[in-house]
Structures are given as structure tokens and as C-alpha cells.
Amino acid sequence: MDGKLMEYFNRQPRLGVISTSSRDGRVDSAVYGSPQMIDEKTVLVAFARGRTWANLQENPHAVYMIMQPGEGLQDWKGVRVYLRMKEHFQSGPRLEAYKREAAKIVGEEAVRMIAVLAAFEVEEVRPLIDFGQGWERGI
Secondary structure (H helix, E strand, C coil): CCHHHHHHHHCCCCCEEEEEECCCCCEEEEEECCCEEEECCEEEEEECCCHHHHHHHHCCEEEEEEEECCCCHHHCEEEEEEEEEEEEECCCHHHHHHHHHHHHHHCHHHHCCCCEEEEEEEEEEEECCCCCCCHHHHC
């Protein structure tokens, strides 16, 4: 991967959908704007204590999908980033530093919902619509 994915991933404003699954296969998808790619293999995501976080405690795998509409189906842009949670922080300096920075962007009220900061490893990147070409076609 190169810096092109990181630049695309972190472009603001943008929303994406994070999908997770519990150990027994119950799927959840939620709109998230907070995921941040900090290097070419690492994504940080802040979570409240909801269904998405509950699933990740049972199954560390997730997919983050970013979409940008186009005129026709083949003109849509986006990526599907397959992730595996490496570590998480429910307290401590790393979580508090993240909350301080996030408060500058989204405000104190939104930051109060953050209970966990998780670091994910990027395992695979696929285009939004896979025409059998490389992921770069997706952005």
C-alpha cells in the first residue's frame, strides 16, 4: 500500500460504515466518521459501549467502507478496508489524549460518548465495487 490509501481514508468530511460480527455471527453495521489511519497499516477508531464494541470484544475483525457516489455504478468511488483489532484502551493517557484532540473537532458533548479507543491492523483493501482490478480503482 502507499500513501494514496491513507490520504483517501483520512479525507474530511467523510462518513463510512463499520461492520462487525459477534462470535455467533450476529452482524452489526454503523455509520462512523471517526476512524483515522495513522500509518499505512494502522487505523484508530473511537467507540461508545454499543453493539459494535460488544461484537469486537467477541470477534476482532471488522470492515470499514467509505463510499462516494458517482453518476453511474461504475463511477462510484470508495474502498472496503478489512481490519483486525490489535489493542484497545478503556482508560489511560492514550484514550485521554485522543479525547482532547477529538473535542476540538466534534465538541465535548460528542466526546463524552467515547468509552474505548481501538487500534486495528489493516489486513486487506478492496475497491468499493470489485471489477477484478486492484484496490486503486476504488478511489
